[in-house]
Amino acid sequence: MTTIKLYGVEASRTFRNIWMLKELRLVYEHDPIAYNDKALKAPPYTDLNPNGRVPFIVVDGMPLFESLAINQYLADKFGGEVAAANAEERAQITQWSLWAATSVETDLGNWAYHTMFLPEAERKPEVAKQALENIKAPLAVLDGVLAKHEYLVGNRFTVGDLNVAAVCYRALGLDMPDKPHFKTWLAKCWSRPAALEARRARGDKV
């Protein structure tokens, strides 16, 4: 029998993997260790993820880190509609996952930190403003693609949508009337039952 153990507090990137585990209806153990817990920076945790960060997962003894790679692996291993159907779909899913991590994640994070998370005295409005400016172009790209296609890969919801929507989580709180296709797609992805469960797990009132 397969054993799956996920590590990381829900209110962290770990919720991306909780969403995927719930999409696939997998049974798993969970160690909700916090990202600022000192224990994360030492064995036995660093034996599993030498970065000392969450999330990471252990499936049948194999440790894996990087939230988006974990989701692609879970989809590949446990299959179903959300997985790539062939090498071409897998390539496109990887393309979108890497795109989200490199083109959107940092700026969206900076916007959220400097508008919501940091103590008010530490927030820098100019950083938030620049971050918002920076994400306009990549999100316009996404909006353009979603104007022509309901989903990113293969005309159905896949781990590609899940990974990009998960990275764009903070954009749920952004008013973007000029990006209607992106907003509709984001709301649709995040209203999936598994996505709502993942949000509730991190304390969102949804």
Ligand SMILES: N[C@@H](CCC(=O)N[C@@H](CS)C(=O)NCC(=O)O)C(=O)O
């Ligand atoms: N690219 C990694 C980022 C992992 C990451 O930075 N995790 C944060 C929590 S969301 C963390 O553990 N931070 C603690 C630290 O950097 O010491 C992923 O997507 O899994």
